[in-house]
Amino acid sequence: MLIFHIATAADWAAARAGGAYTTSTRGRTLEEEGFIHAARAEQWRGVHARYYADVDEPLVLLEIDTDRLRSEVVQEPAVPGGAETFPHVYGPIEPSAVLRAVPVRDALAATSFSALFLRELMRAALLGLLVVALAAAGALLLDGTLGGWGVLVGAVAGAGLGVAVAVALGRRDARARRG
Structure with missing residues (x-):
């Protein structure tokens, strides 16, 4: 309960x-x-x-x-x-x-704890979208380079950057919530 x-x-x-x-x-x-x-x-x-x-x-x-x-x-x-x-x-x-x-x-x-939960869910979805967008941007930037491996390397690098940004934002928000 x-x-x-x-x-x-x-x-x-x-x-x-x-x-x-x-x-x-x-x-x-x-x-x-x-x-x-x-x-x-x-x-x-x-x-x-x-x-x-x-x-x-x-x-x-x-x-x-x-x-x-x-x-x-x-x-x-x-x-x-x-x-x-x-x-x-x-x-x-x-x-x-x-x-x-x-x-x-x-x-x-918030109107309820459900609203707080939905806000957190939307925040997580937006961070996920950021990771996907950075992966796509990385793939587009390196397309045609590195002997055909550019798309993969760019996507991985972009996704890695997106995850790093999401983790940093999550830690900042967690510290702010804890006081």
């Missing part, structure tokens, strides 16, 4: 460096609260509006796979006797359980 947690970028960076995320909610630790507050996909925007809308520092939305957690996750009412339940994580969150950490401003701009 996927659950979501809003974190400061600084807390998330510290968790990645230290191996465990232990901030329960804004201004409270796991030790103080006893669990880490989380939300389902349809709930996190409301949590942001109620508790994080006035935060000036960068925030990230953690997408957490509960199957990768060692800690227990319990659905509990937000307030005693309340009807709406929220997932509570009774222990630290291992960074390996976090599938994605998306800047909250990007997540809020």
Whole structure:
């Protein structure tokens, strides 16, 4: 099951460096609260509006796979006797359980996580198109040279350049997402 947690970028960076995320909610630790507050996909925007809308520092939305957690996750009412339940994580969150950490401003701009997924898919398709275009350009540039091997050498060189550019862009974007 996927659950979501809003974190400061600084807390998330510290968790990645230290191996465990232990901030329960804004201004409270796991030790103080006893669990880490989380939300389902349809709930996190409301949590942001109620508790994080006035935060000036960068925030990230953690997408957490509960199957990768060692800690227990319990659905509990937000307030005693309340009807709406929220997932509570009774222990630290291992960074390996976090599938994605998306800047909250990007997540809020998207209509859903499906929209974020489609954006990532389109980005990957465009990078693939870049590789193919550079391979074709290389083949055209070296056509008729190298004793008939020019097309192949040009295509391989162009594709290699395209892959190098795609990898560099992917690393840059990954560093930007992690903070």
